[in-house]
Amino acid sequence: MRIKPSESEFSESRANALEAFMRCLETGDVAAAPKCVLVAAHPDDETLGAGAQLAGPLRRITIVHVTDGAPRKASEAIAHGFETPEAYARQRRQELAKAMEVAGIGADQLVELGIRDQESFLALNEISRRLAGIFVESGAEIVITHPYEGGHPDHDSAAFCVHAAHDLIEAKGDRAPVIVEFPSYHLKDEKLLTGHFLSDSVPLRANPLREINIHLSGPAKLRKLRILRSFASQLEVIRMFDVEWERFREAPAYDFSAAPHPGGLLYEAHDWGTSGVLWREKAVAGLRELAIRKERL
Ligand SMILES: [Zn+2]
Numbered sequence: 001m002r003i004k005p006s007e008s009e010f011s012e013s014r015a016n017a018l019e020a021f022m023r024c025l026e027t028g029d030v031a032a033a034p035k036c037v038l039v040a041a042h043p044d045d046e047t048l049g050a051g052a053q054l055a056g057p058l059r060r061i062t063i064v065h066v067t068d069g070a071p072r073k074a075s076e077a078i079a080h081g082f083e084t085p086e087a088y089a090r091q092r093r094q095e096l097a098k099a100m101e102v103a104g105i106g107a108d109q110l111v112e113l114g115i116r117d118q119e120s121f122l123a124l125n126e127i128s129r130r131l132a133g134i135f136v137e138s139g140a141e142i143v144i145t146h147p148y149e150g151g152h153p154d155h156d157s158a159a160f161c162v163h164a165a166h167d168l169i170e171a172k173g174d175r176a177p178v179i180v181e182f183p184s185y186h187l188k189d190e191k192l193l194t195g196h197f198l199s200d201s202v203p204l205r206a207n208p209l210r211e212i213n214i215h216l217s218g219p220a221k222l223r224k225l226r227i228l229r230s231f232a233s234q235l236e237v238i239r240m241f242d243v244e245w246e247r248f249r250e251a252p253a254y255d256f257s258a259a260p261h262p263g264g265l266l267y268e269a270h271d272w273g274t275s276g277v278l279w280r281e282k283a284v285a286g287l288r289e290l291a292i293r294k295e296r297l
Contacts, residue, residue, distance in 0.1 A: 010175055017141035018178050018250060022212050024057045025248065034141040036061045037177070039131060039162050041146060041154035042069040042117065043096035044231045047103070048195075048241050049182035050144060050248075051224040052216050055103040062138050063100075064111045066127060066158050068092060071117040071273070080233050085116075091233055099230035103223075118273030120157035124286040127157070128164035135165055140177040148254045149186040149198045150265035153274050160256050160283055164290055179251040185240075187266040195242045197249065198261055211249035256283040 017034045024032040038054075038061055040046040046054060046063050054061060070077060070089035077088035093112075100110060113130060115123055135143060145162040146155040162179055169176040185194040197211075216224060221243060228238050257280055259265065265276045274282075 013141075013175060014178050018180075018210060021142045021178070021180060021248075022210060025053060025212055025214060028057050030057050030059060033057050033060060035139050036142045036144060037064060037135060037138055037140040038062070039064045039066065039143060039145040039158050041066050041120065041152065041158040043092045044069070044099070044228075044234050044238065045146065045155070045184060047099055047224065047227045047231070048238065049146075049184060050246055051103065051227045052214070052220040052246055054100075054105055055223050055227060056220065059104050060109075061105070061144075062109050062111060062134070062140075063105065064113065064131065064134060065096070066113050066120050066161070067115045067117045067154050068112070069117050072119065073271075076117075088233070095231045095233060099227050102227045102230055118154060120154045120161075121274050121279050121282045124157060124160055124164070124282055125289055127161040128168060128286070128290060131161050131165035132168040135177055136169060136174065142180055143177040144180045144182060144248070145251075146184050147181040147197060147251065148256065148260045149184065150260040150276065151184050151186040151267065153267050153272055153279050155184050156256075156260070156279060159251075159254065160286070163251070163254060163256070164286065168290060180248050181251040182246065182248055185266065186261070187264065187269070190263075192240065192266065194240050195245060195247065197247065211247065214246045214248075216244055216246060256280065256287065 020032060020034045036058055038046055038050060040063065043065055050058065068089040069092035070085045072085055074085060077085045080088055082088040082091060097107065111134060113127060115127065120127060143162055146158045148156055148159040150156065166176040166179055183195055183197045185192055186198055224243055231238060259276055268275055
């Protein structure tokens, strides 16, 4: 019979994993890094959020891409210079492979879930279950992903699925990884804000969030720029990001049934596959179907 660790053993190992993660980012020590998995919605999100760390202390990481980065609409492919969504998806896969080679991440460290761009909200439970399997199999102590910030529906879906996978693992009485997040982008005062956490998101946990801001200069910044240049089809978006800073914090326990912030969401101002209301309907239905215990909220 397997003896389950006690609640206090879980919380101690969570604190140790988070401490080790923060310390390895501070010192750049690869050997000190806990076992990490990064879950990105699209190819390039991993580099925008954590490129310098991937090429540095987190280089042994496993990176999961939820979508292929190519929406089903032919107009999106054509706007990027490709005849079909399939050709656009191939290009995005090749760009990612090149970028990760520049970063020093091996092809065996990459996992593709193969969901279509803008359609992850239609497969929340499938993605959550697959992620839970990957987290358990890899022995992940830390999982890094997007925050729930209303910037892109696939980013919010990645956040939802990582949190749901965490809760699925905990519901079985096993140790779930600590969730850490990096900011992508959202609407602030009706303008696009990149690289900063949503300031009015309310942490629901009693303990304060641990946050680390890393200033990139010299070789680290140059290397991140080199990795980013591999994403030739995305340079217009990438230019909007600040490459001087990478920020990470322990994720709050989100209420995915509520909007991430008051007012309109960035993706509601674009034709990116869904509205906030529809996304949240899917999230609520997903939580119900997964029957996740909510006592940690
Ligand atoms: Zn993205």
